[in-house]
Amino acid sequence: MLSEARFKNFKLLRDVRLPLGRLNVLVGPNAVGKSTVLEGIHYLLQLVTLNPKKSKLKTGRPGALFTGKRALERLIAKPDAAELELEVVLADGTRFGIRGRPASQDDPGSESFRLWFGKDGQIAELDLPGMDHADERFFFRGPRDAKLGSVVRLKLHAETLASDHYSEDDVPRVEYDGGGLASVLQYLQGLRDGTLEMIEQDLATVVHGAQRIRALPARVRRREKQRISVDGQDFWADQVHDRTGARFEVEWKGLGWVPADQLSEGTLLALGLITVVRFNAPRVVLLDDLDKALHPVAQRKLVALIRSILAATPHLQVVATSHSPFLLDELRMEEVIVMARDGERGSALRRLDENPTSKKRGGYLHPGELWSLVGEGWVNEGRG
Incomplete structure (x- = not known):
């Protein structure tokens, strides 16, 4: 099971850590990045099962995935980010992630990726371009055996x-x-x-x-x-x-x-x-x-x-x-993830049970009622 997802300079998600349980529902205003969270997780996990026939580029599977509408230059946070990063953490501490750097205007062929998989101290890495397809196939055995590609x-x-x-x-x-x-x-x-x-x-x-x-x-x-x-x-x-x-x-x-x-x-x-x-x-x-x-x-x-x-x-x-407080009323406080915009720093998120009033009000308010009352402004309080 995924215990966490992390995003850096991915669209609105400049530096976001998402804690995950069995059931997780993201709420917040429009254009705050809720679907972007799903998109980032999906892109990363898709790499595990990407058809190798489509990865004959020198940048391998990442190069085959991050192209066209999914090109790095379209996904990277604007205006000043140099690279983006996506990572998931499994319940046992195993990490699987990717860092992508778009090609520069001066060198259209300079796009590069670094991937990693494993636990701290036992991390396998893959740099593309620079390693051959055999190295790439060997690297992806770990994520595949961990069934990280089982996503829809x-x-x-x-x-x-x-x-x-x-x-x-x-x-x-x-x-x-x-x-x-x-x-x-x-x-x-x-x-x-x-x-x-x-x-x-x-x-x-x-x-x-x-x-x-x-x-x-x-x-x-x-x-x-x-x-x-x-x-x-x-x-x-x-x-x-x-x-x-x-x-x-x-x-x-x-x-x-x-x-x-x-x-x-x-x-x-x-x-x-x-x-x-x-x-x-x-x-x-x-x-x-x-x-x-x-x-x-x-x-x-x-x-x-x-x-x-x-x-x-x-x-x-x-x-x-979701946008429905009625649906949230059937969830536990920790299953609700509230998202908010924070100006140039992009979007932020926190679990509803982190709201300062959740313990007190949680005794008589359902999650949907509490969210309707406190909104999203508190999510950015205390950010450095």
């Missing part, structure tokens, strides 16, 4: 969750935005190992009236690249094909079977999250907007459900964002 980040969208889907994978999965849910439900329906039944029970707990789930065949139109040979020369052309994919329905008490595209946004979002944590659950789930589109009562039920799943899945850890 979700920002679910109702329309995508409800969409018909076709998958060529032997074992489909729910994508970042919710795509593929229909294929996963179809797979579980055929697998008949009890997972679909657990998902049905969980959904009925959160959303009153929901009963069974079924997946049905659906014709899915796909645009695919096809190679065409003419006089010994190969060309690629777009071809449209109809494939047999999947769609799904939910049985509703008093209504019968309701197609996915007619379900409410809250129902779809709850179903997507439940499916992810019940089917091949990763070790770390990073989730934007945990409360999105859910009635306050459903929010409370969702937290209770997550707790029951955490109890049954010892390796699972959840880091989420």
Whole structure:
């Protein structure tokens, strides 16, 4: 389990330490860096399972990941930071981190990375460029054996969750935005190992009236690249094909079977999250907007459900964002992380139980009530 995450000069997070438990919910105003926290953790842990075929650059896996919209010069704190740093600490004290320095304007090829893994006194390091691909593969054995690559980040969208889907994978999965849910439900329906039944029970707990789930065949139109040979020369052309994919329905008490595209946004979002944590659950789930589109009562039920799943899945850890005091009322004070801006020093964060009044007021106020009362200004008090 991750016990801590650290960020230096990563966007708004100039020097931030995030303590982590099994369930962690970040709150605070817009544009304070809540999603940036999830992004940083995800980038770092993604390196562990990045396809080696994509890492033939001299800067290896980091160079393959931190490119395009994720280029270091876009992520580094403005205006004066020279390098950024991301690190996670495991419960046993093992550290895994990366430091990246963007290329200078004078030397476009001078981008560099340093990675480290291990406990204090036994740290393995990897410098890129400068070490070969064999060294890189050997270095990543440690993070891989520690299962640090078992992570998923979700920002679910109702329309995508409800969409018909076709998958060529032997074992489909729910994508970042919710795509593929229909294929996963179809797979579980055929697998008949009890997972679909657990998902049905969980959904009925959160959303009153929901009963069974079924997946049905659906014709899915796909645009695919096809190679065409003419006089010994190969060309690629777009071809449209109809494939047999999947769609799904939910049985509703008093209504019968309701197609996915007619379900409410809250129902779809709850179903997507439940499916992810019940089917091949990763070790770390990073989730934007945990409360999105859910009635306050459903929010409370969702937290209770997550707790029951955490109890049954010892390796699972959840880091989420929220704006809902109703949802926070179902958490413990130490599970709420309050974020605030601190001018040019970027963003800061503290656990709600660190508020000077939390012990006194915690006796009669729930976490959401305390947060609504004290806000975020106290987070910056006492900073050097």
